[in-house]
Ligand SMILES: Nc1ncnc2c1ncn2[C@@H]1O[C@H](COP(=O)(O)OP(=O)(O)OP(=O)(O)O)[C@@H](O)[C@H]1O
């Protein structure tokens with residue numbers, strides 16, 4: 001019998017829960033190729049880039065294909081990161097190849113070569129030092145002055161606009177030379193540091209606890225808005241750098257503004273590598289690789305940055321750990337906060353989760369002793385907690401949703417030289433377009449909920465309609481399609497309409513609207529803030545405005561139109577609303593001037609508002625945890641949500657029945673299959689099955705059996721389906 005053929009086991013980014021065997025590329029032996037290396041292979045009629053996971057022997061009778069190329073001399077994924085990703089694939093019951101592809105930056109995932117990431121700097125030559133005193137004033141001289149000591153190119157990119165043009169003339173005269181940074185000694189960012197605050201007592205206790213951690217420990221830094229959590233992170237990062245280690249900081253999508261980055265850069269004195277959706281693929285790949293090579297010492301990034309390699313790891317921070325943007329909502333549905341904890345444990349380093357409104361999961365973990373609970377109960381510096389008042393607007397006249405008390409308060413705050421934030425979590429001009437004569441209203445032709453069709457939101461001052469569920473758009477009709485009346489009226493208020501109302505009433509003041517419609521990307525948000533500066537003015541916006549921002553002159557926050565949120569059905573909706581309200585309230589009075597928060601409502605006695613106003617977030621959270629426990633919801637139960645959709649309603653239901661049948665012998669509960677809370681979206685009929693277990697282990701034991709049954713189900717190809725482990729929302 002001939003000896004079995006050695007093969008490479010490869011994970012490919014395809015939605016199949018298996019590895020694929022390949023022969024090595026021509027001229028290479030299997031054992032010359034290491035686990036974690038990328039491998040370019042033929043797959044069907046196309047090419048794919050996979051990751052080698054192991055070595056094995058060909059199974060008899062299986063036709064083998066030869067790999068095409070080995071893009072890198074070294075493994076790209078290795079050690080802890082590869083092991084954590086393998087664990088994650090198991091936990092999410094997702095194909096390993098897809099998980100690995102999610103972790104890699106797009107350029108590397110596509111098989112592009114791994115770029116050089118050596119950092120360079122510029123410094124004066126001997127001749128430069130000699131020439132400097134006699135140089136004429138101007139940009140080249142200013143640059144030459146800076147280059148008296150070496151400056152990194154990335155520092156110059158950040159701090160000296162147009163430096164490359166000035167450099168050219170210095171270089172032609174032989175006054176400067178380029179220098180390479182060693183991987184262990186990145187160029188210091190001297191001369192631009194901000195002095196640290198001296199930490200207050202609460203901050204000191206928290207910072208010392210983190211510094212004292214020896215190996216893995218998870219900390220919940222539970223500090224009220226404006227308590228100076230960032231200072232505690234900075235202290236921990238400084239300590240981590242002093243020990244020669246790398247630090248990873250995760251921030252919410254909207255939190256990574258140039259302002260926030262500048263704060264880190266100024267304080268840490270080393271290059272801070274940002275990783276977010278505003279970068280192009282090449283930039284993202286370079287940061288990832290610089291981390292892998294130990295050149296990047298501090299990485300600050302959004303969700304997917306949780307997958308950067310950390311060969312010298314020392315610390316992982318998750319800021320605003322409750323934030324919804326940490327959960328990926330399609331493809332590989334990971335939660336970056338949870339992955340951060342898993343990695344910190346595997347790396348043997350401390351993890352710090354910070355928030356003023358911790359998720360109930362994290363609070364529960366702290367109460368159970370799994371996380372060290374660090375509290376900051378007071379605002380830092382001279383700032384006092386904002387004064388919160390509920391405004392009952394029943395039977396009161398409203399102007400674009402604003403009551404007269406609120407308008408008076410806005411006028412008062414502006415007259416006193418302060419800034420005002422008007423918060424309304426609804427984009428567009430109005431949520432509904434209604435015919436005043438016959439009752440017709442505009443709804444989306446592609447979406448619906450059980451009791452009614454989905455209204456389309458009015459945009460562009462009434463000229464356009466848009467569905468916020470599927471994105472469908474069309475011009476507003478000029479007359480009612482049912483009765484031909486011209487009496488079409490926008491009903492209710494979105495941020496656009498509130499902006500228009502405030503512009504009319506406060507014509508002498510800047511009124512800036514901040515929502516996804518007006519502010520597509522992070523720099524635009526910062527530009528809005530810069531435009532306003534410290535002068536009096538009004539910001540109108542959605543939840544984009546709610547968190548993380550530090551506007552010292554903001555003295556009044558008005559919250560309008562929260563009432564629909566009070567009666568939402570999802571088990572997490574109260575938690576999310578409470579977090580949103582506390583975060584948005586926390587924007588007021590963050591510096592020396594006191595802040596006021598007005599909550600306008602038709603339900604002043606609603607228990608959620610009462611407990612938040614009188615007891616604060618922690619009182620709310622305690623009550624909510626009791627409700628969750630009584631109802632058997634997370635964090636007291638563990639859920640997995642199977643979703644399926646198709647053009648017709650039957651195949652998704654049949655498919656989910658297969659799952660339910662496969663799950664029946666296990667210690668888990670299956671609810672459904674049922675039509676999804678929004679049973680039709682973008683023309684697809686949607687159904688879901690919720691699997692729930694009191695013990696996490698039981699859920700996973702069941703999924704081990706359910707998932708193979710689903711891949712094998714005859715209906716699997718007729719539906720689009722997905723599994724969401726630890727779903728954040730049940731729709
Ligand atoms: N020890 C300190 N002394 C004086 N001022 C401080 C101190 N620590 C922080 N501050 C200031 O207090 C303000 C709030 O700090 P920071 O933004 O870190 O708060 P936070 O806890 O992250 O708040 P939030 O959760 O609301 O975003 C900042 O302007 C910061 O400069």
Ligand SMILES: [Zn+2]
Nearest residue numbers: 444447467470
């Ligand atoms: Zn729609």
